[in-house]
Amino acid sequence: MNDVTKTAKSAGKPPRTASKEVRRQQLIEATIESIAKHGLAGTTMTTVTREAGLSLGLVNFHFSTKQNLLEETLRYLAEEHHQFWKKSYEKANLAPEAKLAAIVAAHFHPTICKRKKITVWYGFFGESKSRASYRKLVADIDAERLNLSVRLCRDIIAEGGYENVDPENVAMTLEGLYDGFWLNILIYPKEFTRFDAMRRIQEYLASLFPKHFERPPPTDCKG
Amino acid sequence: MNDVTKTAKSAGKPPRTASKEVRRQQLIEATIESIAKHGLAGTTMTTVTREAGLSLGLVNFHFSTKQNLLEETLRYLAEEHHQFWKKSYEKANLAPEAKLAAIVAAHFHPTICKRKKITVWYGFFGESKSRASYRKLVADIDAERLNLSVRLCRDIIAEGGYENVDPENVAMTLEGLYDGFWLNILIYPKEFTRFDAMRRIQEYLASLFPKHFERPPPTDCKG
């Protein structure tokens, strides 16, 4: 492992001192990697710095405390996710169903829906302390996305004349499904994949909004 | 504090030596309580035994290791949950929609859907190590419930002549919703309650199976 690290390091003629931002980024990525490998509780200053191929004291130099490193890591993931679904939303064509589909797809895009990243999210969900950090850092983003989804649903409902569909309800159900399916991917990675997740959500939306969403094609394989 | 505990204990003429089962039960409940109070990482042998009003060494005596105590705690919750939805399922009248509704309701019944218990579940989800324990202990139960739900959905679909509804799909979506909504209850306890959860699921089922499930009445209250 040491060898790997050193090789990786020496590969690109590593500057002995790098800019603050570069080092921070490097350490945050090492943190994600370490959480994926050893879990949140199993992640120590040593596992992180070894992963990064840097010295132990450097974390304290750049992040002061471990707690802070973890929060910055969460913030990084949260912002990445935020950017990702916002970009997807904006790039989608103007139709509200396209925009809603884009948000859904963003949650299960390989960039975001990586096991190592989900591990970090659920690591934070698991500890009361870190749940507090989560709320502090992510609550606003969660709310923003929920509101956006509500609006899109409202537009779809208006357009399609769907009776008896409550936009807020759908939006919250979608949020629940994102979390629930991520958890399934985390716990049963072999039995449940991101494709399964997207399929289920596609079907859910198709059943609510048949004029706007197509049913996914039947699959042979056991889902 | 120790004194208080002991006094409280001796108030009721405590048996100095209790049966194995009683002690085990007592320690498992103290573990749940401790995880609720201090989080999984904050739960130590000391917090557990102090919570139980017992001595430190006893845990070792009854459970050998901490890891084992935690697994037994998870097993206890898993079995409680298992029993609970099975009983609910059996007690419900014969109609499949009643039985399905009973399973849903079981997940959000106050006995099961307590914050302190959800904390334990998600504590286990958060750590790779404990996820392994989870799979070992709970995978079968999860599968059993999924199969049961699939069968019930199939019956409902047959009865109602619902076209284009895939029973497996619905069952897995339900499973995802249980987990996703539990997480919401854990993270946003003030904004999202078990009543919200039940409502969303009720609406979901009503939209799929309008002849079998009624829409929930509109509420005034936010959320």
Added chain:
Amino acid sequence: MNDVTKTAKSAGKPPRTASKEVRRQQLIEATIESIAKHGLAGTTMTTVTREAGLSLGLVNFHFSTKQNLLEETLRYLAEEHHQFWKKSYEKANLAPEAKLAAIVAAHFHPTICKRKKITVWYGFFGESKSRASYRKLVADIDAERLNLSVRLCRDIIAEGGYENVDPENVAMTLEGLYDGFWLNILIYPKEFTRFDAMRRIQEYLASLFPKHFERPPPTDCKG
């Protein structure tokens, strides 16, 4: 060193677990020893427990924190000192000059005026943090002794009809001399001994109260 420790330990058939008080005492004495050997800053949990022949974690078990161990050590010395001069004072005959002389002598009695103990006192004087502890723990004792000395001086002055001698002044000067001479003993142990200290004070008192204190006999030896 390990051997020494173990030998010392096994010498008296050491009980593996001792009463709380015994262990605390043992650790406090080891702390004094360690401060004498390595200084206050050089005293670590390791030096203390190695000195005591006990395991590292035990200090935290009995004293929670290092800070607390140090404070308890200071308190121990302060109380020992307090008891010592109070006993000396009480045992002396009724004449106020005898009582005052007893207090002086107590400060330079071999039990109290040991280099290793003085090292601890001055270790505490040297650090702002520990000076705060000192004030918290010792200020009252200092004040009590000062008041006592003032009263004794007042009696001596009244008896001897000494004009122009201010009792408070003498008492504070004595306090200054205790501290100043202790420091000399600490810094120049070869050049300045407790006998020198007692001699100087004896002369000081004899010059103020010639009817009550005899001049010390002239010495040949330098210093």
Added chain:
Amino acid sequence: MNDVTKTAKSAGKPPRTASKEVRRQQLIEATIESIAKHGLAGTTMTTVTREAGLSLGLVNFHFSTKQNLLEETLRYLAEEHHQFWKKSYEKANLAPEAKLAAIVAAHFHPTICKRKKITVWYGFFGESKSRASYRKLVADIDAERLNLSVRLCRDIIAEGGYENVDPENVAMTLEGLYDGFWLNILIYPKEFTRFDAMRRIQEYLASLFPKHFERPPPTDCKG
């Protein structure tokens, strides 16, 4: 904070590179300031350089090691003190009592008897290691002053025909009082001031040498 410092610094067109001596002086003064603020143990290379508004590496450049910086700081104070009482001694009129009084006064002159400087002295007294430095650097000066005082006392005794007063004794007692009163000023700054110290010593000398020293006037204020 760094910025502030730099701004403040650059306000006066700071020479980017200063002469060795200027930098050394700057760092020594920052060391004294830091010890006063954070204590000897709390003084790190960082606190010193931050105080000086200079970069971390500079200390190493000018003083090689921290130990050396501290010793140089002590040497600086020792020399300052040395110069000060020597100048006072020389400037005083020819009478030995005037010269002795000048030395006493020098110890409690505001330039010397500052709390921040006394903190440094006692910081050094508190640690065995630094006591060694102290002896190395200051023993000669202490001896020189002692001898000088002995000689002055001898002259005063001869002049006044004081019987039974041992000059060496008086000189050592004075030395003890300087240290003892400094300690009082350090520990009980509100209760004991440099004025109290000077008063006590004045009284001491007046009681020994009534023809040469006047009693201080009685004060109303407590202490």
Added chain:
DNA sequence: CATGAATGAGTCTTCATTCAT
């Protein structure tokens, strides 16, 4: 001369586990 990122040995503290009583 000067900077400040980087290193890593050394500290305090925590805590699962052991074991004499």
Added chain:
DNA sequence: AATGAATGAAGACTCATTCAT
């Protein structure tokens, strides 16, 4: 069965020192 003192490995954090720029 039960107790709780004792152990010691492991973790977070500090900080003097180094060195590329």
